[in-house]
Amino acid sequence: MNDMTPMNTQYMSLYVEHADLTAGVAFLMRTLEKHKHIPILANILFPGDGTMQATDLDQTATWRLTGLGGGFVPEHQAFTVTADSLQRAIKGANKGCLVSFAIEAVDDEPAGRVVVSADGMVSKLQALPVCDFPVDMPYMKPSPTAVVFHMTAARMAAWLGFIAPCISTEETRYYLNGVFLNSRRGVLSAVATDGHKLGIMDTDHAWPVTEGRGPWNSDGIIWPKKAVNTVISALGKKATGYVQLTIGPIFVKVEHEQWSVVSKHIDGTFPDYTRVIPSLGKGFAGVNVDDAQKAITRLVGVLGKQGGAIHVDTRENTVGAKNGNEPTTLALTFTDVAEQVKDADDCNTVLDGFGVNPAYLKDALAAFSDCGVVHFTWDEGSPIRFQGVSWGWNADCYIEGVRIVMPMRY
Incomplete structure (x- = not known):
């Protein structure tokens, strides 16, 4: 039976690899919602076509099951089972075992019970009618x-x-x-x-x-x-x-x-x-991502619980922070990349650096960790633009990604 018709009183056997079932349940539980007033949304649907489904009404996830010999699961009778109960029933079983499912008719329970056998442990789980599961959003x-x-x-x-x-x-x-x-x-x-x-x-x-x-x-x-x-x-x-x-x-x-x-x-x-993507500013620099992240981590400790901005000064090759009226600076080497920009004669000549939230700065740097070096441009009072190093400043192509961070008063 491959349709979602009400269950009959006969048994149905289904075999699924434990590792695949465990991964599938974990995947579907990211979608599930625990609705006290809509119990079916806490259930996983086995629609009978060799898949499992879960939904929260705004999102539906599907996992294709692996059965005997690594092949896909054949058609079977549709049923539902609570995700939490299924996860408990298969937890701790040998990863290489097969998990079997069967439907057992029970008086006063229209959907019967789902009998789950995993590595010697047998659980009889409550089920809800398949027709209650929302599938036509x-x-x-x-x-x-x-x-x-x-x-x-x-x-x-x-x-x-x-x-x-x-x-x-x-x-x-x-x-x-x-x-x-x-x-x-x-x-x-x-x-x-x-x-x-x-x-x-x-x-x-x-x-x-x-x-x-x-x-x-x-x-x-x-x-x-x-x-x-x-x-x-x-x-x-x-x-x-x-x-x-x-x-x-x-x-x-x-x-x-x-x-x-x-x-x-x-x-x-x-x-x-x-509208918030800054045009090329008068400041251009590059920095090693790992070195910058280590420096920021040290300065965050200086800022303490009250927080504050970190000051980046590319001309002096320093980054700094203030705890009250006690300033701290740390050496950090910045590379001059202004020569990569057309008409950049006045670059890096009039700017005193910029202040920035350390959390946002670390996040922007982390986005380019694979590049090793990140380039950035800024202007006084404007957002700071971070980008990869494989394409020019004047290119209107963001294939490597661009991060924009708002400045912060230092």
């Missing part, structure tokens, strides 16, 4: 105007990992609680900001804006933070394989060979981020 319907992109999983992990730290957590400005996917210069680009720092990273995937295909195609779509973090966690630090990214009028979907996540968009207007 509007954002899950395909769209003829959707745009599809293909990229390596490693590329997506790096792309989202660069942008995600800039997502706002402030609920009042809900439209900042996600990643803005948009077409910039004809390519797919991602932007996020919390009002203090901003991250931009382009891809090399063409997304030409076609007139008449809907305002979402020209203005972009806001991808919720929860879905972004779910995808980042699923990709992991050593992402392998390929992913498909589908962007529709009201949804964003990421599909991997093992899992997929589809989520409703944030219905709001993302601010015009191009």
Whole structure:
């Protein structure tokens, strides 16, 4: 039986590899919500097609199960089971064992019991009717105007990992609680900001804006933070394989060979981020990321609990902090990169550096840790722009990513 019809009184046997089931449950629990008034949303659905699903109504995640011999699980009878109960039932079992599922009819329980056997331990778990599980949300319907992109999983992990730290957590400005996917210069680009720092990273995937295909195609779509973090966690630090990214009028979907996540968009207007991208300032410098992070860590200790700004002085090759009226400076070598800029005769001649929040500065530096060296430009009173070192200052291409950080009075 592969449809989601009510359970009959017969037994059904299903076998799944323990390691795969454990990973799948952990993945789905990032989506689940514990609703006291909507118990079905705490359940995992086994729809009968060899997958598991979970939803919080705004986001739906799917995991493809691995069965006997490493093959995909065959069709079976649909059922639901509480995620917490299933996790407890398989916890501690041998990672190489097979976990079996069976449906047992029970009087006064319309959905019966799910019998889970794992490495000698048998658990009879309560189930809810399959028909109660929400599977027909509007954002899950395909769209003829959707745009599809293909990229390596490693590329997506790096792309989202660069942008995600800039997502706002402030609920009042809900439209900042996600990643803005948009077409910039004809390519797919991602932007996020919390009002203090901003991250931009382009891809090399063409997304030409076609007139008449809907305002979402020209203005972009806001991808919720929860879905972004779910995808980042699923990709992991050593992402392998390929992913498909589908962007529709009201949804964003990421599909991997093992899992997929589809989520409703944030219905709001993302601010015009191009207005806060600073033009090239009069100050240009480069610094070793590791050396700068170590220096900032030491100065944070000087600032103490009251906090404050760190002062960056590229002419004196120092960074400093104040605790009350007690200033502290620390030597840090900055490289002069003004020669890379056209018409830069007056660069680094009139600026006394800038003040910046140490947490935002460390975050910006960490985003470029793989580069070894990060370049930055600033002007008096303007945001500081950090970028990679492989392309010129005058290029309007953010394939390596750009971080914008607001200055702070020192």
